[in-house]
Amino acid sequence: MTNRDLEKKLRSAFEHAAPDRFDAVSCSAPLEKGNVKVMQPAKKNRYIARFAALAAALVLVAGVGLFARSNFRTEAPAYSADTDAPQLPAEPENVAPVAPSPDGAGQLEPPATPAAPHAPGVPQAPSWPVTPDVPMVPMAPPVPVAPPDPRIEIALELAYADAGVEESEVESFTVRDIDEQTGSVELEFYTSEVQYRYRVNVNAAVAALLRQIISGSRALETALAHAGVDPMNTKVTQMLLDDLMEPVHYDYVFIYEGYEYVYEIDAATGGVLKAEKQEYTAPETPVLPTVPAKPVPTPGTTLLTTEVIEIACTHAGVPSDKIGPMELTMDDDEAVRHYDLKFQYEGAVYFYEIEASNGEILTWQKSAYSGTEFVTLPSVPYPPTPAVPVNPVAPVPTPAPVPIEPQPLTGVVPKDRAVQIAVEHAGFTVEAVRDLTAELDFSDNLGHYRIVFKAGAAEYLYKVHYGAGNIMEWTKADAG
Amino acid sequence: MVFLSAVSAPASPNAELERLIGAVADGNTEAFAELYRRTKGAVYALALSVLRSPQDAEDVMQDTFLSLQAGAGSYRAQGTPMAWIMTVCRNHSLKRLQTRKHEPLPEEWELSEARGLSQEERVLLRQLLSSLGEAERQIVALHAAAGFKHREIAAMLGLPLATVLSKYHRAMKKLRKQLEQEDDAR
Numbered sequence: 052m053t054n055r056d057l058e059k060k061l062r063s064a065f066e067h068a069a070p071d072r073f074d075a076v077s078c079s080a081p082l083e084k085g086n087v088k089v090m091q092p093a094k095k096n097r098y099i100a101r102f103a104a105l106a107a108a109l110v111l112v113a114g115v116g117l118f119a120r121s122n123f124r125t126e127a128p129a130y131s132a133d134t135d136a137p138q139l140p141a142e143p144e145n146v147a148p149v150a151p152s153p154d155g156a157g158q159l160e161p162p163a164t165p166a167a168p169h170a171p172g173v174p175q176a177p178s179w180p181v182t183p184d185v186p187m188v189p190m191a192p193p194v195p196v197a198p199p200d201p202r203i204e205i206a207l208e209l210a211y212a213d214a215g216v217e218e219s220e221v222e223s224f225t226v227r228d229i230d231e232q233t234g235s236v237e238l239e240f241y242t243s244e245v246q247y248r249y250r251v252n253v254n255a256a257v258a259a260l261l262r263q264i265i266s267g268s269r270a271l272e273t274a275l276a277h278a279g280v281d282p283m284n285t286k287v288t289q290m291l292l293d294d295l296m297e298p299v300h301y302d303y304v305f306i307y308e309g310y311e312y313v314y315e316i317d318a319a320t321g322g323v324l325k326a327e328k329q330e331y332t333a334p335e336t337p338v339l340p341t342v343p344a345k346p347v348p349t350p351g352t353t354l355l356t357t358e359v360i361e362i363a364c365t366h367a368g369v370p371s372d373k374i375g376p377m378e379l380t381m382d383d384d385e386a387v388r389h390y391d392l393k394f395q396y397e398g399a400v401y402f403y404e405i406e407a408s409n410g411e412i413l414t415w416q417k418s419a420y421s422g423t424e425f426v427t428l429p430s431v432p433y434p435p436t437p438a439v440p441v442n443p444v445a446p447v448p449t450p451a452p453v454p455i456e457p458q459p460l461t462g463v464v465p466k467d468r469a470v471q472i473a474v475e476h477a478g479f480t481v482e483a484v485r486d487l488t489a490e491l492d493f494s495d496n497l498g499h500y501r502i503v504f505k506a507g508a509a510e511y512l513y514k515v516h517y518g519a520g521n522i523m524e525w526t527k528a529d530a531g
Numbered sequence: 532m533v534f535l536s537a538v539s540a541p542a543s544p545n546a547e548l549e550r551l552i553g554a555v556a557d558g559n560t561e562a563f564a565e566l567y568r569r570t571k572g573a574v575y576a577l578a579l580s581v582l583r584s585p586q587d588a589e590d591v592m593q594d595t596f597l598s599l600q601a602g603a604g605s606y607r608a609q610g611t612p613m614a615w616i617m618t619v620c621r622n623h624s625l626k627r628l629q630t631r632k633h634e635p636l637p638e639e640w641e642l643s644e645a646r647g648l649s650q651e652e653r654v655l656l657r658q659l660l661s662s663l664g665e666a667e668r669q670i671v672a673l674h675a676a677a678g679f680k681h682r683e684i685a686a687m688l689g690l691p692l693a694t695v696l697s698k699y700h701r702a703m704k705k706l707r708k709q710l711e712q713e714d715d716a717r
Binding site: 052054057058060061062063064065066067068069070072073204218219221222223224501510512524526528529530 | 563564567571572573574575576579585589592593596647648649651652653655656659666671672674675676680681682689690691693694696697699700703706707710711
């Protein structure tokens, strides 16, 4: 059943469920709500109001410049001239709550407003209707959000129309670029089956299709089905959209029952370009690095470069004899003399600053390849050595913060880790949040965890990269 | 002699609704009945999605249409009559929510058999009330029943568009799954 079919069923269900006639609704309501007030004909008022407006316009045109005192309240327009999105009508400003009448009967007359001076013969404009027996309750203030860029709304509409896609079929979209000079918007959007990339010239209302490929999840399904593996017990270790080589294709590597599979799936057609299988031997579990022993500082000396490399590799949990291209320089310019060390290992780039005199790690960074670019993971300064109190009666110093243990790059971020990243970014612990869900989503070409949770009065939505663990996107809204 | 008949383009649904509102303001009871007929599904859907009680939803429907009737004279035609109608409905629903003494019990979700609902429709509405979160119910009601676009719903509810899209898809997935499970169980 498609979304469209389900929407039709829902519409029909609501139509049938709603009472057929208005008087049937009145009959089912309690007695005090049954006092329907006969409407006062307002026709006359409308004509007089229109005549008054015309008269005012004529006076202005004649150049008399009299400011027509009128009873019409000017309301802020519901639409901004710059956007197509309709806004809700503004709440009336001068409405006073009306106390309930003693007998509890509802009243339907508009509340009395203070009489304002008005032109003779022009009646007061009717006020916004208010349910008089209950004070008007303001709607909950919306979560402040940046005003939507109307160009994006227009670009999406044009792109959907060109692609023949209904808005309800679109699962998500991304704005890749907005060219301020030409007024064009480059965007991508995904249905469950296809990923589209468009460049839309908003000014000219022209949408040009740049690329149309099958979704990552569909390509992965193809690979898994071709390999004949059980998706629930398969570990995907690599998922990458390779659009540097023709044909554009998805690269997958996954492990199932002792075998490693390597696949290439044509992104345009979904065809299998490459399928390989080999025996897989799991690598030894890497030993997490302990705090490296600080070399005993000898005044006036600096560490050897080999010692510096050992310190960094031990901290990163990588074998020092297998690291890739490396750069090591001494930095004398800053206050603390230190080594700058950069090296690569298994697709990640590591960068360390290590104090030259005692081997203390000042800062470190790791960048992982997200599939299209290198993404720098949060760097953490190495915790300072707790100061030894000089005065025996001095207070005990605050314990050093526990460093984030570097995760050896395996290409896959465990779900628990992704959840921890998201929750801690929001400022909470996993135990403190509620209604937590985390799902693996391959609908884009990167693969990410979609993590949703509630904390306090807010609901958070995070996308955490499947391979690198970086936060790709996050939103916060009022909890529904 | 050739008779030329002026063929005017069919009025858009919004223009039709505004014409009806104008007629209601003039005291035209037939126009009011027609306005009710055209919008009752959407109004009921929103009220039900907020209140989760068919009885309360009917009461709010009455309040809403009485307010519309009283306020039709002050409505300024700006092309979005449904947004105005749904605002009034949502206001009444939220007020009712605040004054209500207790949450409706699951047995109160059952809709009357006299309404002509099919079994599948009753199951669907029951699942909507029991399985979906508050925001999901409102988004589904506003999109499926009232026909608002996702970006319009995002503006109405004060949510980011991406959130509305993802909540909507998640909600539809849940409903589809529940329906399939009910089908399998039968």
